[in-house]
Amino acid sequence: MAAHSGYETRPVRRRRAGSGGPGTDSVAQEAPVALVINGISHAVMMATPTDLEQFAAGFVLTEGVVGSRSDIYDIEVREHGAGYEVDLVVAQQCFMQMKDKRRAMAGRSGCGVCGIESLSMLDLAPEPVEAPWLGRDVAPAVAAAARELGRHQELMRATGGVHAAAWCAPDGTIQRVYEDVGRHNALDKLIGALALQGQDMRDGFVFMSSRASYELARKAARMGIPMLATISAPSSLAIDIATRAGLKLVSFCRQDGCVEYTLLSVD
Template sequence: MVAMSAEQETPISPRAGFAGCAIVRHRGASSTPAIDSVAEEIPVALVFNGISHVVMMATPRDLEAFAVGFALTEGVVASAADIFDCEVSLGDNSAEVAMTIAQQDFMRLKQRRRALSGRTGCGVCGIESLELLDLQPEPLPPARLQIDLPAALARAAAGLRSHQALMEQTGGVHAAAWCAPDGTIVHAFEDVGRHNGLDKLIGHLALHNVDMRGGFVFLSSRGSYELARKAARMQIPLLATISAPSTLAIRIAGQAGMKLVGFCRHDTFVDYTPEIMLPTI
């Protein structure tokens, strides 16, 4: 796959990600007909070398980034260079993303015998046995991210809303943002599924050759285990969320040596991995 340079613009999504629905708004004794913007959710089939691997429920925008990010964070491919082609076919009520990947990755994929059926907010639907759960993250290299943690988190929390256009329109999607060490939001992606939003973000970073050890991810959701596992696989040194993490997310972050913080709002946050130190500015 030909990666995009950091200077190239992000491709414009062919779909807005929301649709107008007729509603009746009730307030007190009054009722008013209106049109409401509702986040789109459609089945998206991810096909590797001609074989359908998974169907995820997702918002139909930024689907190339989503597919690349999924392939990376789920360990389908070892690197973005192993994806030779990616073609999005978008229909009215469904979509398919066909990827051509390296033969060694495809053979490994077939051996895993996974047949997922994605749901909004679910990362393990369809896994055939507990043994197939990958809960042992590789240790991250020593962190080089120099950061003033309170200031960076406060800046990211304050800036996220301005990057949530789809949330502003619909009120029903999650956001995943890539932040510079000072907390400035550089990129943000939205989706009805929190893990889909992170996959889109990571796919975009991979396509643009961004060093994922040089910044951090800020999420508008809770910190569930699959988000921590995906971030750890990509060697992201810090994962921050607006809401709470799960015990499994904390365990995975600790095993990987990745810092995990939650309840990041204004000037407050909770550090769930205090033993993991990041270099300070």
Template structure:
């Protein structure tokens, strides 16, 4: 796979602001997270436009393609080209052109839907309730959870902020981190959308040919259904989140056999679906 343009956007822009504090005001420069439309085009046909932070778009496209069921494995993608249109007269945007195997492309055409994704939304554009994919794959038992250190979740919670460079600058981006059995964070990706950050992480792992069943995901967000669904599709055995889960996230995790923990802190967490 190749990338046409490798120069990512910085992930933030500076904007002038007026700060008000204790009755006084002053003009300053503030860093704001970038949010761009990103078009995903498969074999020349546009399938989705997602609102993303325009960084790590090759990893995002691979992760999205896998977690949305467009492809079954990373090798189903023959080529990727990313183009940034940051000087557009209309709106800065990016386009990702993917060449996928014919079988995946024909299946995509059969179930093609118009989908304009908004920040924080994972199911925009579907035409009916029946099109919701609520039947997750069963996560294989590879023995990873048995090897998980007792303080792994607490360690990941303690260290996540060290990997949130853009969040520290802007205060407005989510992070998705990949952790080993000790809770050490091996890599992390940021985006204005929590599901985009997860897609970037999963895409990176696939591009690096790492085993997605031998680690866990730590998210700086709530646990919603689509995050659990995406993780189950690639066999992730556990998700930990800083904020609360939804009822559907708990239900999907139970169906998939995926361990779900939330309200993860340096000294505590809450585990769901326990007897």
């Protein structure tokens, strides 16, 4: 197994139909990843330790720590004891604003808002999203992405235990995929990669192998992504956030259909 492949091989005993025997299984890696911004520890997230530069860039962008890719000056990843540390150097103005709103986060792979200090810190006011190409029927593009996603999920095929976030062209062609044990981590990796490569995030959509939760809709809206499509169900707050932003939210995506949830305005 290559280092930092995203999975490890563990011994198991398989049992089925009254028989069994020793064997091995590939399991997804989950490790603490500390994000240190301008020398100050900001967050510890549980994540699959692959594509950590992209993860860190996506995190500071989608969490509003920085306003754009140009505010990120440097990213350095190093193994640190039982986990990993990612050191980011960001614009001083962003750093000072971060310190004013500082929160200590002890992240878990299934949670995107763990550690906030009060309800007043929960950001439910998304930026407006615009994408002229969304005026047409998106069902064919969603079907194309659903048909293609499995071929790109290498870590999922190896372990059966990770989420995928895919960047798709408007016609549904999948252009890149990032995987992680946490759905919001996978999206941060994808967004970080797109930002570092200078991709205009208005020119496509995100397709995810998970449910549509609040933090996914919020992150997509913050980056101006016009559509979020998911295989599983949305939450009520995800629908509200998407509707307020003008983000098209499509869930229960299959090759033969999908459900659109952003139809009515929310006061």
